[in-house]
Amino acid sequence: MTNEIRHIVFDIGRVLIHYDPQIPFSRLIPDEAERAWLFANVCTHDWNLEQDRGRAWEEAEGLLIRDFPRHEDNIRAFRKYWHEMVSHAYEDTVAIMAALVAEGRDVTMLTNFAADTFKQARQLFPFLELPRGVTVSGEIGLIKPDIAIYHKHARDFSLDPAHTLFIDDSERNVEGARAAGWNAVLFTGAEKLKSDLLAHGIG
Incomplete structure (x- = not known):
């Protein structure tokens, strides 16, 4: 009992x-393989989890932009379009x-x-x-x-x-x-x- x-x-x-980060990114990066690479190598689950632990988005974006400058727009898009990820x-x-x-x-x-x-x-x-x-x-x-x-x-x-x-x-x-x-x-x-x-x- x-x-x-x-x-x-x-x-x-x-x-x-x-919650699904694919929602805005399927529009921003139509190519499925390219999108999968971004989530596997840049905007990873572990990276996002540190924001859940309290890291500021500005710091989080800065770290990735330093290492992946060519992907700056997509890195910033993660926070910018977050509201679309929580669709319902x-x-x-x-x-x-x-x-x-x-x-x-x-x-x-x-x-x-x-x-x-x-x-x-x-x-x-x-x-x-x-x-x-x-x-x-x-x-x-x-x-x-x-x-x-x-x-x-x-x-x-x-x-x-x-x-x-x-x-x-x-x-x-x-x-x-x-x-x-x-x-x-x-x-x-x-x-x-x-x-x-x-x-x-x-x-």
Whole structure:
């Protein structure tokens, strides 16, 4: 029997809102091979993750432009067209979260997100204001799955880890939450999330 869940923590990207850097770049770089090379060698996942850890975009762009001056326009395009990458909300998941809040459940969010793009996301997606609060990696210099970010979120929001359920689309982040003593489920879609919530006594 699992512990009673008193706190529900949502990830944001690819759980509540869609995120895909290919969206603007498929227009900017129509050639698929050229686009794949850029993401594999220049605007890489690891490079972008450092903005989630708190590095300023100006510094991030400068580092790449120094090494890849011919690609300056595309490097700057990553931040310039970021709003296109978050093309829509997952309305069915948002509806689940909103219903939990309306029921009086304790809902917070924990996300790997650059500080400035999260401010923009809040303007684009007002439902991000519904939960009690959020921990944004880029604002605190910690990123999932570092166990320290889960501990900080639990402290800041007075969560009891054993009574907390975390929802994330990354297996590594789910495992990080479990290592911090939380219950956690891997998000693959709204229907699976409903069944996972029911399995934890939330329905």
